[in-house]
Amino acid sequence: ALISMRQLLDHAAEFGYGVPAFNVNNLEQMRAIMEAADETDSPVIVQASAGARKYAGAPFLRHLILAAIEEFPHIPVVMHQDHGTSPAVCQRSIQLGFSSVMMDGSLKDDGKTPASYEYNVDVTRRTVEMAHACGVSVEGELGCLGSLETGEAGEEDGIGAEGKLTMDQMLTDPEEAADFVKKTNVDALAIAIGTSHGAYKFTRPPTGDVLAISRIKEIHERIPNTHLVMHGSSSVPQEWLKVINEFGGEIPETYGVPVEEICEGIKHGVRKVNIDTDLRLAATGAIRRSLSESPANFDPRKYLAVSVSAMKEICLARYEAFGTAGNA
Numbered sequence: 001a002l003i004s005m006r007q008l009l010d011h012a013a014e015f016g017y018g019v020p021a022f023n024v025n026n027l028e029q030m031r032a033i034m035e036a037a038d039e040t041d042s043p044v045i046v047q048a049s050a051g052a053r054k055y056a057g058a059p060f061l062r063h064l065i066l067a068a069i070e071e072f073p074h075i076p077v078v079m080h081q082d083h084g085t086s087p088a089v090c091q092r093s094i095q096l097g098f099s100s101v102m103m104d105g106s107l108k109d110d111g112k113t114p115a116s117y118e119y120n121v122d123v124t125r126r127t128v129e130m131a132h133a134c135g136v137s138v139e140g141e142l143g144c145l146g147s148l149e150t151g152e153a154g155e156e157d158g159i160g161a162e163g164k165l166t167m168d169q170m171l172t173d174p175e176e177a178a179d180f181v182k183k184t185n186v187d188a189l190a191i192a193i194g195t196s197h198g199a200y201k202f203t204r205p206p207t208g209d210v211l212a213i214s215r216i217k218e219i220h221e222r223i224p225n226t227h228l229v230m231h232g233s234s235s236v237p238q239e240w241l242k243v244i245n246e247f248g249g250e251i252p253e254t255y256g257v258p259v260e261e262i263c264e265g266i267k268h269g270v271r272k273v274n275i276d277t278d279l280r281l282a283a284t285g286a287i288r289r290s291l292s293e294s295p296a297n298f299d300p301r302k303y304l305a306v307s308v309s310a311m312k313e314i315c316l317a318r319y320e321a322f323g324t325a326g327n328a
Protein backbone atom coordinates (compact mmCIF):
# COMPACT_ATOMS: atom_id res chain seq x y z
CA ALA A 1 0.00 0.00 0.00
CA LEU A 2 1.06 3.57 -0.68
CA ILE A 3 1.82 5.44 2.55
CA SER A 4 3.27 8.85 3.36
CA MET A 5 6.84 9.39 4.50
CA ARG A 6 5.59 10.83 7.77
CA GLN A 7 3.67 7.65 8.66
CA LEU A 8 6.70 5.47 7.96
CA LEU A 9 9.30 7.66 9.69
CA ASP A 10 7.12 8.10 12.79
CA HIS A 11 7.00 4.31 13.06
CA ALA A 12 10.76 4.07 12.45
CA ALA A 13 11.42 6.60 15.22
CA GLU A 14 9.14 4.80 17.65
CA PHE A 15 10.91 1.49 17.04
CA GLY A 16 14.42 2.88 16.52
CA TYR A 17 15.19 1.77 12.98
CA GLY A 18 16.26 3.44 9.72
CA VAL A 19 14.89 3.00 6.20
CA PRO A 20 17.05 2.94 3.08
CA ALA A 21 15.62 5.17 0.34
CA PHE A 22 16.67 3.69 -2.98
CA ASN A 23 16.64 5.67 -6.21
CA VAL A 24 14.69 3.99 -8.98
CA ASN A 25 14.97 4.43 -12.74
CA ASN A 26 14.00 1.10 -14.25
CA LEU A 27 12.28 -2.26 -13.81
CA GLU A 28 15.40 -4.09 -12.61
CA GLN A 29 16.00 -1.69 -9.70
CA MET A 30 12.33 -1.78 -8.76
CA ARG A 31 12.28 -5.61 -8.71
CA ALA A 32 15.50 -5.80 -6.66
CA ILE A 33 14.12 -3.41 -4.03
CA MET A 34 10.70 -5.08 -3.77
CA GLU A 35 11.94 -8.68 -3.75
CA ALA A 36 14.42 -7.82 -0.99
CA ALA A 37 11.71 -6.01 0.99
CA ASP A 38 9.36 -8.96 0.54
CA GLU A 39 11.97 -11.45 1.78
CA THR A 40 12.85 -9.35 4.84
CA ASP A 41 9.39 -7.97 5.59
CA SER A 42 10.63 -4.38 5.21
CA PRO A 43 8.76 -1.16 4.44
CA VAL A 44 10.03 0.61 1.32
CA ILE A 45 10.98 4.11 0.24
CA VAL A 46 11.56 4.47 -3.49
CA GLN A 47 12.61 7.83 -4.83
CA ALA A 48 12.64 9.36 -8.29
CA SER A 49 15.19 12.01 -9.23
CA ALA A 50 14.91 14.58 -12.01
CA GLY A 51 17.40 12.40 -13.91
CA ALA A 52 15.10 9.37 -13.49
CA ARG A 53 12.14 11.33 -14.83
CA LYS A 54 14.24 12.38 -17.80
CA TYR A 55 15.42 8.80 -18.42
CA ALA A 56 12.19 6.85 -17.96
CA GLY A 57 9.58 9.59 -18.33
CA ALA A 58 7.30 10.54 -15.45
CA PRO A 59 4.38 8.27 -16.48
CA PHE A 60 6.58 5.16 -16.81
CA LEU A 61 8.24 5.88 -13.48
CA ARG A 62 4.93 6.44 -11.76
CA HIS A 63 3.41 3.26 -13.17
CA LEU A 64 6.54 1.29 -12.29
CA ILE A 65 6.05 2.22 -8.64
CA LEU A 66 2.30 1.60 -8.85
CA ALA A 67 3.01 -1.82 -10.39
CA ALA A 68 5.27 -2.63 -7.43
CA ILE A 69 2.47 -1.72 -5.04
CA GLU A 70 0.05 -3.91 -7.01
CA GLU A 71 2.36 -6.94 -7.02
CA PHE A 72 3.34 -6.55 -3.33
CA PRO A 73 0.17 -5.19 -1.70
CA HIS A 74 1.30 -6.21 1.79
CA ILE A 75 4.39 -3.96 1.71
CA PRO A 76 4.07 -0.29 2.72
CA VAL A 77 5.67 1.87 0.00
CA VAL A 78 6.54 5.56 0.10
CA MET A 79 6.67 7.11 -3.37
CA HIS A 80 9.12 9.97 -2.90
CA GLN A 81 10.35 12.70 -5.21
CA ASP A 82 14.07 13.25 -4.66
CA HIS A 83 15.72 16.73 -4.76
CA GLY A 84 12.92 18.99 -6.00
CA THR A 85 14.41 22.30 -7.12
CA SER A 86 11.27 24.45 -6.66
CA PRO A 87 7.78 24.40 -5.14
CA ALA A 88 6.42 24.04 -8.71
CA VAL A 89 8.41 20.84 -9.29
CA CYS A 90 7.05 19.44 -6.01
CA GLN A 91 3.51 20.47 -6.91
CA ARG A 92 3.75 18.54 -10.18
CA SER A 93 4.85 15.39 -8.31
CA ILE A 94 2.00 15.76 -5.82
CA GLN A 95 -0.37 15.96 -8.78
CA LEU A 96 1.19 12.76 -10.19
CA GLY A 97 0.44 10.92 -6.94
CA PHE A 98 3.72 10.98 -5.02
CA SER A 99 3.17 10.56 -1.28
CA SER A 100 6.30 12.51 -0.34
CA VAL A 101 8.47 15.20 -1.90
CA MET A 102 11.85 16.69 -1.17
CA MET A 103 12.09 20.47 -1.50
CA ASP A 104 15.85 21.02 -1.67
CA GLY A 105 16.07 24.73 -0.96
CA SER A 106 19.71 24.51 0.10
CA LEU A 107 20.35 25.25 -3.58
CA LYS A 108 18.67 27.76 -5.90
CA ASP A 109 16.32 26.48 -8.59
CA ASP A 110 19.25 25.82 -10.93
CA GLY A 111 20.12 22.96 -8.54
CA LYS A 112 23.71 24.24 -8.34
CA THR A 113 24.06 27.59 -6.60
CA PRO A 114 23.98 27.53 -2.78
CA ALA A 115 20.93 29.53 -1.67
CA SER A 116 20.49 31.90 1.28
CA TYR A 117 18.92 30.67 4.50
CA GLU A 118 15.93 32.99 3.94
CA TYR A 119 15.34 31.59 0.44
CA ASN A 120 15.47 28.03 1.79
CA VAL A 121 12.98 28.80 4.57
CA ASP A 122 10.64 30.52 2.11
CA VAL A 123 10.47 27.80 -0.60
CA THR A 124 10.34 24.98 1.96
CA ARG A 125 7.59 26.58 4.04
CA ARG A 126 5.49 27.18 0.92
CA THR A 127 5.98 23.57 -0.22
CA VAL A 128 4.99 22.22 3.20
CA GLU A 129 1.76 24.28 3.19
CA MET A 130 0.80 22.96 -0.22
CA ALA A 131 1.87 19.33 0.39
CA HIS A 132 0.27 19.00 3.82
CA ALA A 133 -3.04 20.19 2.37
CA CYS A 134 -2.83 17.07 0.15
CA GLY A 135 -1.64 14.63 2.84
CA VAL A 136 1.85 14.53 1.31
CA SER A 137 5.05 14.68 3.38
CA VAL A 138 7.98 17.03 2.82
CA GLU A 139 11.71 16.55 3.29
CA GLY A 140 13.81 19.72 3.48
CA GLU A 141 17.57 20.13 3.39
CA LEU A 142 19.77 22.44 5.41
CA GLY A 143 23.46 22.63 4.53
CA CYS A 144 25.14 21.58 1.29
CA LEU A 145 26.50 18.11 0.56
CA GLY A 146 30.24 18.30 0.02
CA SER A 147 33.59 16.75 0.83
CA LEU A 148 35.28 17.98 4.01
CA GLU A 149 38.51 16.58 2.48
CA THR A 150 38.48 18.73 -0.65
CA GLY A 151 35.70 21.30 -0.27
CA GLU A 152 34.18 19.97 -3.51
CA ALA A 153 30.46 19.24 -3.80
CA GLY A 154 31.12 16.03 -5.73
CA GLU A 155 28.27 16.59 -8.12
CA GLU A 156 29.31 14.25 -10.94
CA ASP A 157 25.71 13.12 -11.36
CA GLY A 158 24.54 16.70 -11.65
CA ILE A 159 22.78 16.89 -8.29
CA GLY A 160 24.60 19.25 -5.99
CA ALA A 161 26.41 22.53 -5.60
CA GLU A 162 28.93 23.61 -8.18
CA GLY A 163 32.49 24.48 -7.20
CA LYS A 164 34.03 25.01 -3.78
CA LEU A 165 32.04 25.11 -0.56
CA THR A 166 33.03 26.47 2.85
CA MET A 167 33.25 24.31 5.97
CA ASP A 168 30.21 26.19 7.33
CA GLN A 169 28.10 25.29 4.31
CA MET A 170 29.06 21.60 4.51
CA LEU A 171 28.12 21.08 8.17
CA THR A 172 24.54 21.72 9.26
CA ASP A 173 24.36 24.00 12.31
CA PRO A 174 22.16 22.54 15.10
CA GLU A 175 20.74 25.94 16.15
CA GLU A 176 19.87 26.85 12.58
CA ALA A 177 18.30 23.39 12.13
CA ALA A 178 16.02 24.04 15.10
CA ASP A 179 14.97 27.42 13.68
CA PHE A 180 14.45 25.91 10.21
CA VAL A 181 12.20 23.10 11.42
CA LYS A 182 10.17 25.54 13.52
CA LYS A 183 9.68 27.97 10.61
CA THR A 184 8.97 25.39 7.88
CA ASN A 185 7.27 22.49 9.70
CA VAL A 186 9.07 19.89 7.51
CA ASP A 187 8.45 16.19 8.20
CA ALA A 188 12.09 15.21 7.71
CA LEU A 189 15.34 17.13 7.49
CA ALA A 190 18.33 16.25 5.32
CA ILE A 191 21.56 17.37 6.96
CA ALA A 192 25.11 17.91 5.71
CA ILE A 193 27.84 15.99 7.54
CA GLY A 194 30.55 15.55 4.89
CA THR A 195 28.90 13.08 2.51
CA SER A 196 28.42 13.77 -1.18
CA HIS A 197 26.60 12.11 -4.07
CA GLY A 198 28.28 9.57 -6.33
CA ALA A 199 31.17 7.12 -5.96
CA TYR A 200 33.93 9.61 -5.09
CA LYS A 201 33.18 10.55 -1.50
CA PHE A 202 36.45 9.89 0.32
CA THR A 203 40.03 9.22 -0.85
CA ARG A 204 40.64 6.89 2.13
CA PRO A 205 38.37 5.04 4.58
CA PRO A 206 36.65 7.98 6.31
CA THR A 207 37.49 9.09 9.85
CA GLY A 208 35.56 11.50 12.10
CA ASP A 209 37.23 14.61 10.64
CA VAL A 210 35.70 14.02 7.18
CA LEU A 211 32.51 12.13 8.14
CA ALA A 212 30.96 14.08 11.01
CA ILE A 213 28.71 11.50 12.70
CA SER A 214 29.21 13.59 15.89
CA ARG A 215 27.28 16.39 14.17
CA ILE A 216 24.24 14.09 13.83
CA LYS A 217 24.27 13.60 17.61
CA GLU A 218 24.42 17.37 18.22
CA ILE A 219 21.53 18.02 15.84
CA HIS A 220 19.46 15.17 17.29
CA GLU A 221 19.98 16.46 20.84
CA ARG A 222 18.72 19.88 19.75
CA ILE A 223 15.70 18.61 17.72
CA PRO A 224 14.96 15.08 19.01
CA ASN A 225 11.52 14.94 17.38
CA THR A 226 12.72 15.66 13.83
CA HIS A 227 13.41 12.74 11.50
CA LEU A 228 16.92 13.16 10.06
CA VAL A 229 17.92 12.16 6.52
CA MET A 230 21.38 11.22 5.30
CA HIS A 231 22.05 11.81 1.59
CA GLY A 232 25.09 10.46 -0.23
CA SER A 233 24.97 7.32 1.90
CA SER A 234 26.29 4.71 -0.49
CA SER A 235 29.00 2.55 1.04
CA VAL A 236 30.83 2.03 -2.30
CA PRO A 237 31.49 -1.72 -1.79
CA GLN A 238 35.14 -2.52 -2.50
CA GLU A 239 34.10 -6.00 -3.76
CA TRP A 240 32.06 -4.44 -6.55
CA LEU A 241 34.82 -1.99 -7.51
CA LYS A 242 37.08 -5.04 -7.86
CA VAL A 243 34.60 -6.88 -10.08
CA ILE A 244 34.06 -3.81 -12.27
CA ASN A 245 37.81 -3.29 -12.73
CA GLU A 246 38.50 -6.99 -13.24
CA PHE A 247 36.08 -7.06 -16.18
CA GLY A 248 37.25 -4.03 -18.11
CA GLY A 249 36.06 -1.12 -15.96
CA GLU A 250 38.26 1.72 -14.80
CA ILE A 251 37.21 3.11 -11.45
CA PRO A 252 39.99 4.67 -9.36
CA GLU A 253 40.43 3.98 -5.63
CA THR A 254 37.58 5.51 -3.65
CA TYR A 255 35.59 5.00 -0.44
CA GLY A 256 32.00 5.52 0.69
CA VAL A 257 30.11 5.73 3.98
CA PRO A 258 30.67 2.56 6.05
CA VAL A 259 27.44 0.77 7.02
CA GLU A 260 28.53 0.83 10.71
CA GLU A 261 28.70 4.65 10.61
CA ILE A 262 25.19 4.83 9.16
CA CYS A 263 23.99 2.54 11.97
CA GLU A 264 25.58 4.94 14.47
CA GLY A 265 23.55 7.72 12.81
CA ILE A 266 20.37 5.64 13.10
CA LYS A 267 20.99 5.42 16.87
CA HIS A 268 20.84 9.23 16.86
CA GLY A 269 17.77 10.17 14.86
CA VAL A 270 18.62 9.24 11.25
CA ARG A 271 15.50 7.60 9.78
CA LYS A 272 15.96 7.85 6.00
CA VAL A 273 19.19 6.84 4.27
CA ASN A 274 19.56 7.72 0.57
CA ILE A 275 21.29 5.12 -1.60
CA ASP A 276 21.71 5.21 -5.37
CA THR A 277 25.39 4.66 -6.25
CA ASP A 278 25.68 1.24 -4.54
CA LEU A 279 22.95 -0.22 -6.77
CA ARG A 280 24.60 1.33 -9.84
CA LEU A 281 27.95 -0.20 -8.93
CA ALA A 282 26.46 -3.64 -8.26
CA ALA A 283 24.48 -3.61 -11.53
CA THR A 284 27.49 -2.51 -13.56
CA GLY A 285 29.80 -5.10 -11.99
CA ALA A 286 27.30 -7.91 -12.49
CA ILE A 287 26.59 -6.97 -16.11
CA ARG A 288 30.30 -6.56 -16.99
CA ARG A 289 31.04 -9.97 -15.50
CA SER A 290 28.09 -11.65 -17.21
CA LEU A 291 28.89 -10.25 -20.66
CA SER A 292 32.51 -11.22 -20.28
CA GLU A 293 31.77 -14.75 -19.03
CA SER A 294 29.01 -15.43 -21.60
CA PRO A 295 30.33 -13.78 -24.77
CA ALA A 296 27.83 -15.61 -27.00
CA ASN A 297 24.79 -14.39 -25.07
CA PHE A 298 22.73 -11.65 -26.70
CA ASP A 299 19.56 -11.91 -24.60
CA PRO A 300 19.44 -8.77 -22.40
CA ARG A 301 17.22 -10.62 -19.92
CA LYS A 302 20.18 -12.83 -19.00
CA TYR A 303 22.52 -10.02 -17.99
CA LEU A 304 19.73 -7.87 -16.60
CA ALA A 305 18.61 -10.75 -14.36
CA VAL A 306 22.08 -10.97 -12.82
CA SER A 307 21.95 -7.21 -12.23
CA VAL A 308 18.69 -7.71 -10.31
CA SER A 309 20.33 -10.35 -8.08
CA ALA A 310 23.36 -8.13 -7.44
CA MET A 311 21.23 -5.11 -6.51
CA LYS A 312 18.91 -7.25 -4.42
CA GLU A 313 21.85 -8.48 -2.35
CA ILE A 314 22.71 -4.86 -1.46
CA CYS A 315 19.07 -4.10 -0.60
CA LEU A 316 18.83 -7.19 1.65
CA ALA A 317 22.02 -6.22 3.48
CA ARG A 318 20.81 -2.64 4.11
CA TYR A 319 17.33 -3.72 5.28
CA GLU A 320 18.99 -6.05 7.79
CA ALA A 321 21.72 -3.64 8.94
CA PHE A 322 19.40 -0.64 9.40
CA GLY A 323 16.83 -2.64 11.38
CA THR A 324 14.19 -2.11 8.67
CA ALA A 325 13.59 -5.86 8.38
CA GLY A 326 10.50 -7.16 10.18
CA ASN A 327 8.73 -3.77 10.21
CA ALA A 328 6.50 -4.00 7.11
Ligand code: G3H
Pocket residue numbers: 023049050051052082083157158159197198276277
Ligand atom coordinates in the same frame (compact mmCIF):
# COMPACT_ATOMS: atom_id res chain seq x y z
O1 G3H B 1 20.29 12.63 -5.94
C1 G3H B 1 21.17 11.97 -6.48
C2 G3H B 1 20.87 10.66 -7.07
O2 G3H B 1 22.04 9.90 -7.13
C3 G3H B 1 20.17 10.80 -8.40
O3 G3H B 1 21.04 10.87 -9.48
O4 G3H B 1 20.03 12.56 -11.05
O5 G3H B 1 21.63 10.82 -11.89
O6 G3H B 1 19.32 10.19 -11.18
P1 G3H B 1 20.46 11.13 -10.98
Ligand code: 13P
Pocket residue numbers: 023082083196197198199230231232233234235274275276277278
Ligand atom coordinates in the same frame (compact mmCIF):
# COMPACT_ATOMS: atom_id res chain seq x y z
P1 13P C 1 24.64 8.07 -3.21
O1 13P C 1 25.21 8.70 -4.46
O2 13P C 1 25.66 8.00 -2.11
O3 13P C 1 24.05 6.74 -3.48
O4 13P C 1 23.48 9.04 -2.66
C1 13P C 1 22.21 9.10 -3.28
C2 13P C 1 21.39 10.26 -2.80
O5 13P C 1 21.68 10.93 -1.82
C3 13P C 1 20.15 10.52 -3.57
O6 13P C 1 19.45 11.65 -3.09
Ligand code: NA
Pocket residue numbers: 047081082083102139274
Ligand atom coordinates in the same frame (compact mmCIF):
# COMPACT_ATOMS: atom_id res chain seq x y z
NA1 NA D 1 15.23 12.88 -1.08
Ligand code: ZN
Pocket residue numbers: 083159197231232274
Ligand atom coordinates in the same frame (compact mmCIF):
# COMPACT_ATOMS: atom_id res chain seq x y z
ZN1 ZN E 1 20.63 13.30 -2.42
